[in-house]
Amino acid sequence: MEQTHKPKALIVDDSRAVRMILARNLRELGYETGEAGDGVEALRLLTADPGGFSLALVDWNMPEMNGMELLRAVRADARLAALTVLMVTTETEIEHMAAALDAGANEYVMKPFTREILFDKLQLAGLGPLGQS
Numbered sequence: 001m002e003q004t005h006k007p008k009a010l011i012v013d014d015s016r017a018v019r020m021i022l023a024r025n026l027r028e029l030g031y032e033t034g035e036a037g038d039g040v041e042a043l044r045l046l047t048a049d050p051g052g053f054s055l056a057l058v059d060w061n062m063p064e065m066n067g068m069e070l071l072r073a074v075r076a077d078a079r080l081a082a083l084t085v086l087m088v089t090t091e092t093e094i095e096h097m098a099a100a101l102d103a104g105a106n107e108y109v110m111k112p113f114t115r116e117i118l119f120d121k122l123q124l125a126g127l128g129p130l131g132q133s
């Protein structure tokens, strides 16, 4: 059977505008996208379908459960071991990124970003161009 399955990315950000931008960029890079507005919702979606998402883009500052708390919860769950986590941060939060990488984030990208920067960061995280040769 021909494989038509696209990889899935979960976009986790409390800003609907940022989620929309990221979703558009990721769809252009060949992903299906899901969205969550905070860490609690994200963790619920991720654990409901372990392995369903191959990538999570995680905002730092969110209500309920912030990006670092979500990252720690993901890395503590063996079912989610294959999930690539890209932190999405602002310049004022950049000081936290060393801790995020220590806690198991694969890469981070700073807002505002272009699709090219996002693409480069995904490649650095080991995710190549999808649906392209």
Ligand SMILES: [Mg+2]
Pocket: 013, 014, 015, 059, 060, 061, 062
């Ligand atoms: Mg935020």
